[in-house]
Amino acid sequence: MKQALAGIRVLDLTRVLAGPFATMILGDLGAEIVKIERPVTGDDARHFGPYIKEESAYFMSINRNKKSITLNLKNEEGKHIFKELVKDADIVIENFKATTMGNLGLGYEDLKKINPRIIYAASSGFGHTGPYSDRPAYDAIVQAMGGIMSITGAKNGEPTRVGSSLGDIIAGMYTVIGVLAALRYREEEGVGQKVDISMLDGQVSILENAIARYFVNKESPKPEGNKHNSIVPFEAFSTIDGEIMVAAGNNNLWRKLCDSLGLNQLADDERFKTNPLRAKNYYELRPYLANQFAKKTTSEWHKILVAKGVPSGPINNIEAVVNDPQVKAREMIVEIDHPIAGKVKMAGLPIKLSESKATIRAPSPQLGEHTEIVLSEVLGLNYKEITKLKDKGII
Amino acid sequence: MKQALAGIRVLDLTRVLAGPFATMILGDLGAEIVKIERPVTGDDARHFGPYIKEESAYFMSINRNKKSITLNLKNEEGKHIFKELVKDADIVIENFKATTMGNLGLGYEDLKKINPRIIYAASSGFGHTGPYSDRPAYDAIVQAMGGIMSITGAKNGEPTRVGSSLGDIIAGMYTVIGVLAALRYREEEGVGQKVDISMLDGQVSILENAIARYFVNKESPKPEGNKHNSIVPFEAFSTIDGEIMVAAGNNNLWRKLCDSLGLNQLADDERFKTNPLRAKNYYELRPYLANQFAKKTTSEWHKILVAKGVPSGPINNIEAVVNDPQVKAREMIVEIDHPIAGKVKMAGLPIKLSESKATIRAPSPQLGEHTEIVLSEVLGLNYKEITKLKDKGII
Numbered sequence: 007m008k009q010a011l012a013g014i015r016v017l018d019l020t021r022v023l024a025g026p027f028a029t030m031i032l033g034d035l036g037a038e039i040v041k042i043e044r045p046v047t048g049d050d051a052r053h054f055g056p057y058i059k060e061e062s063a064y065f066m067s068i069n070r071n072k073k074s075i076t077l078n079l080k081n082e083e084g085k086h087i088f089k090e091l092v093k094d095a096d097i098v099i100e101n102f103k104a105t106t107m108g109n110l111g112l113g114y115e116d117l118k119k120i121n122p123r124i125i126y127a128a129s130s131g132f133g134h135t136g137p138y139s140d141r142p143a144y145d146a147i148v149q150a151m152g153g154i155m156s157i158t159g160a161k162n163g164e165p166t167r168v169g170s171s172l173g174d175i176i177a178g179m180y181t182v183i184g185v186l187a188a189l190r191y192r193e194e195e196g197v198g199q200k201v202d203i204s205m206l207d208g209q210v211s212i213l214e215n216a217i218a219r220y221f222v223n224k225e226s227p228k229p230e231g232n233k234h235n236s237i238v239p240f241e242a243f244s245t246i247d248g249e250i251m252v253a254a255g256n257n258n259l260w261r262k263l264c265d266s267l268g269l270n271q272l273a274d275d276e277r278f279k280t281n282p283l284r285a286k287n288y289y290e291l292r293p294y295l296a297n298q299f300a301k302k303t304t305s306e307w308h309k310i311l312v313a314k315g316v317p318s319g320p321i322n323n324i325e326a327v328v329n330d331p332q333v334k335a336r337e338m339i340v341e342i343d344h345p346i347a348g349k350v351k352m353a354g355l356p357i358k359l360s361e362s363k364a365t366i367r368a369p370s371p372q373l374g375e376h377t378e379i380v381l382s383e384v385l386g387l388n389y390k391e392i393t394k395l396k397d398k399g400i401i
Numbered sequence: 402m403k404q405a406l407a408g409i410r411v412l413d414l415t416r417v418l419a420g421p422f423a424t425m426i427l428g429d430l431g432a433e434i435v436k437i438e439r440p441v442t443g444d445d446a447r448h449f450g451p452y453i454k455e456e457s458a459y460f461m462s463i464n465r466n467k468k469s470i471t472l473n474l475k476n477e478e479g480k481h482i483f484k485e486l487v488k489d490a491d492i493v494i495e496n497f498k499a500t501t502m503g504n505l506g507l508g509y510e511d512l513k514k515i516n517p518r519i520i521y522a523a524s525s526g527f528g529h530t531g532p533y534s535d536r537p538a539y540d541a542i543v544q545a546m547g548g549i550m551s552i553t554g555a556k557n558g559e560p561t562r563v564g565s566s567l568g569d570i571i572a573g574m575y576t577v578i579g580v581l582a583a584l585r586y587r588e589e590e591g592v593g594q595k596v597d598i599s600m601l602d603g604q605v606s607i608l609e610n611a612i613a614r615y616f617v618n619k620e621s622p623k624p625e626g627n628k629h630n631s632i633v634p635f636e637a638f639s640t641i642d643g644e645i646m647v648a649a650g651n652n653n654l655w656r657k658l659c660d661s662l663g664l665n666q667l668a669d670d671e672r673f674k675t676n677p678l679r680a681k682n683y684y685e686l687r688p689y690l691a692n693q694f695a696k697k698t699t700s701e702w703h704k705i706l707v708a709k710g711v712p713s714g715p716i717n718n719i720e721a722v723v724n725d726p727q728v729k730a731r732e733m734i735v736e737i738d739h740p741i742a743g744k745v746k747m748a749g750l751p752i753k754l755s756e757s758k759a760t761i762r763a764p765s766p767q768l769g770e771h772t773e774i775v776l777s778e779v780l781g782l783n784y785k786e787i788t789k790l791k792d793k794g795i796i
Contacts, residue, residue: 008586008587008590009586010582010583010586011582011585012569012589013589020473021660023609026726029774031578032471035578035582036653038508045790049605050650051604054605054631055617055631056610056613056617058617060406060791061615063610063616064610064613066611066613067610067612073580086402086752094711096776100505114755115755131712132727132731133727133731133753133754134663135730135731136726136727136730136731137726137727137730138727139727139793141710141712142654142709142710142711142712143648143712143714144648144650145634145648145649146516146634146635146646147486147712147713147714148566148714149646149648150646150715151646151714151715151716151717151720151722152717152722153718153719153721154563154564154565155716156564156717156718156719157557157564157718157719158553158561158562158563159554159561159564160554160555160558160559160561164718165627165644166553166555166561167553167564167625167626167627168549168553168567169549169551169552169553169554169611169622169624169625170549170552170607170608170609170611171609172456172539172563172607172726174438174774175607175609176574176669177662179574179575180574180751180752181573182578183426183574183578183581183752184752186501186581186584186585186679186752187405187430187579187581187752187754188405188587188754188757189405189585189755190405190540190581190584191403191404191405191754191756191757193585193588194403194407194408195403195756195757197755197756199746199754199755199757200754200755200756201753201754201755202540202754202755203751203752203753203754204731204751204754206731206733207728207731207733207749207751207753208751210621210722210733210734210748210751211733211749211750211751212565213460213565213719213722213748214418214565214566214570215449215451215458215565216457216564216719217462217719217723217734217746217747217748218451218458218459218461218462218747219451219458219719220720221452221458221460221745221746222451222453224450226718226719226721227564227719229564230564231561231562232541232550232560232561232562234787236449236450240539240541240547241541249544249560251541251544251546252547253538253539253541253542255445255539255541255740256445257411258535262403265480275635275675286445289535295483303602311670314535315537316537317526317537317538317539317542319537319542319545319546320544320545320546321524321545321546321550321551322545322546322547322548322551322570323548323551323561323620324551324608324611324612324614324615324622324729325546325615325621326548326621327546327547327548327551327605327608327611328472328612328616329616330652330654331531331532332527332528332531332601333532333601333602335529335530335531335532336419336528336530336531336599336600336601336602338602338606339605339612341732350616351512351612351616353603353605353606353608353611353612354549354598354606354614355606356476356575356598356602356603356605356606357575357578357596357598358528358530358579358580358596358597358599358602359577359579359583359586359594359595359596359597360509360594360595360596360597360599361580361583361586361592361593361594361595362582362583362586362590362594368488376691379514
């Protein structure tokens, strides 16, 4: 079975998360990812904990399916080698500050002269245009500046950071979309282009109805805890042993929920007949439901609600997630054999394609593991030339 | 300027958020989106607040660049019309429960017989395989079951829902990636395929280092508030008038931060020289920094830190986000002229392409606005035939 991106070569200059997350997806889909790392130290994420036998579990989890070569891009000979690689590549991806590649003489304007079909994707904190374009950023900064924190948190509580690096992840996903759209354009028109992704832009794009609410009400929405801001009931309820999330998104589900709880009289109660009424009379309604949910365990209620077709679920911790039968059935936790760390578990591939299945073909590479093979196979360098580059610290 | 997805026709059966978010991105990139809605009521999201002159601001914000036709897919003649449309389409996208389309005789297995080049993307709560595949879900359910809530919240606090519908949005983005990968595969191999996206899978894929930490430490990570779990300093500090997020992700930035705060002696302090030391001696370190940050306003500190190159930013509410100079410069808030609602503001396009710019070409459609034109232009139906379908309630 051929993969969707078979035959596509990506020169991957990215480090840490946003860029590597993008090239991981492209690699999973079958592209050849040539990760180009700084000699000696490599990608910063190689030095992020937690570790398994001196290998970063973090690095391993987002760098599968990649080759690694070392190359010093500040050195003229290093730049020359990079440019030679660009001639034979489809895509360059980097997540440096906006000015870095241009200052090295390796920006899109430079590279397109060498290969007009090259697709150049840059993922940066604030994008390559605008007044903040030269500022550095990390996930926490764009989560703060992008507004998602201001609508996340306990009801009327403090703004809260999303517990994973959403700023990077969203930017990484848009980078993939941009690159694939540019590939389609190249297929049609024969030329590459630049894809300019900003972590801050990405955060703004996922604010969902908060933007509409602001412009209609002229007031910034606040954290709402675990309750939906307009649909009722759509929130977590306490049970004997924990909590259960329940989402009755329409009147049909509302009736099923009442039935599940043994509260059929509520379904016909005039105060609660429609969602606008349930929202209006929320404080009258909630105690009826809370009272029932307090009588059984989360798992007992979940079984009842599932049987009646009411969307519901436990609030799983990571242990429950990785052991969940559906997560297992969908192969969303995979195990990779790493030559040093041994068997390593990580998130699987969320894009399930029937004809060109995404696959994991290799563990994350050791720093520079593929330098020699790439330089000899792609550029035709011989053993002596490669040794010389090594001696000079260029690779 | 031609758009990246010009010439691609999408039959869009999606409702509410996950699917419409995906087809919005495809439409922004230039695909023709034919939104197929239930007659009379249409997409549920048309009835979600807030409203501007009886138009849902929510619906408008995720359905720009789409045509709308009405079609009753439960009716045999309606099914026939849909199948005729499939013959001339590139992509079908739906976000029903897993069994819905198959039960209607319109699943991928049915449609590929009509058009083997069709790409069929399904975005559902739990995916089309596995033990939960027939269960309904909403965003809150998959946020709860997928683990993101368990790592989001105040330090040692309650699990907290992300304040926008991340379960839908991530699934929508993976749907786009899957569809574009399938398009590339079709370009090479000549056949379509099925793209099966699960909201729960998507949530598992964005847990980032929480999975690695669980498998290494055998303990489920907990909410960490606004502080990074391993990098120091990387958190929010109180100022005279609010808070500022600061992220000193390496030793170089640590020195710059000390300099900005007038605490150069700390940069050389043996207790804080490296990130592992700063993490270990966090409770000794924090008061020095907190003490300084308390002396100026957020905006004063932000200016100083920006000048020194230390990643930092205010925790913006939505009002601050939509008025931010960078957000404006990147056109991340756009205004569309809607025939009924008037000027409507919404999030812009985060995928910036140099050659095939994504654009907003039309406001969200009225229900069935394009029924006649699509049926006449694509299927060649005449006025009389269309009137008959209307009379029968099929369109």
